[in-house]
Amino acid sequence: MEYLQELLSDETKDIDTLWAYIENNLNDDGYFSKVFVKEESFIRPDSISMFLTKEEAKRHLELNHYHYTSKAHTYAMTAWRAPKVEKLLNILSTFDWDSIEIKENEHA
Incomplete structure (x- = not known):
């Protein structure tokens, strides 16, 4: 846990480094193998297609x-x-x- 605290405090470390540590060291039950995703719809602002029907x-x-x-x-x-x-x-x-x-x- 000490190393995890160091990772969290080090601003030069990115999320991939933190996630790799969690998966490799805190993932005994496989809980962190799942990632939740929020899907959002969007309309492309530069879309030029237009259909009448x-x-x-x-x-x-x-x-x-x-x-x-x-x-x-x-x-x-x-x-x-x-x-x-x-x-x-x-x-x-x-x-x-x-x-x-x-x-x-x-x-x-």
Whole structure:
């Protein structure tokens, strides 16, 4: 225990050194072999992906699963009281989509 006190008092020692001592000297019952972890969700602040539907977002995760952890999931961020978003949604919801004529690609 004297050596442990020295380790705790020595500011040059890091947590790995302390943990190694505990595992090797104070771990008769194996209690210190377990480490508790708190998992926290986060949203990447520099994320540029935006999907208009949940299905599109899910499909993106399926096709690009190798870029994400198995915990990746869809979520919603709202633009409440954002005049430009409100204007865009109004245009999209009132536009006559049937009036659009689709040109065939000449290079196909």
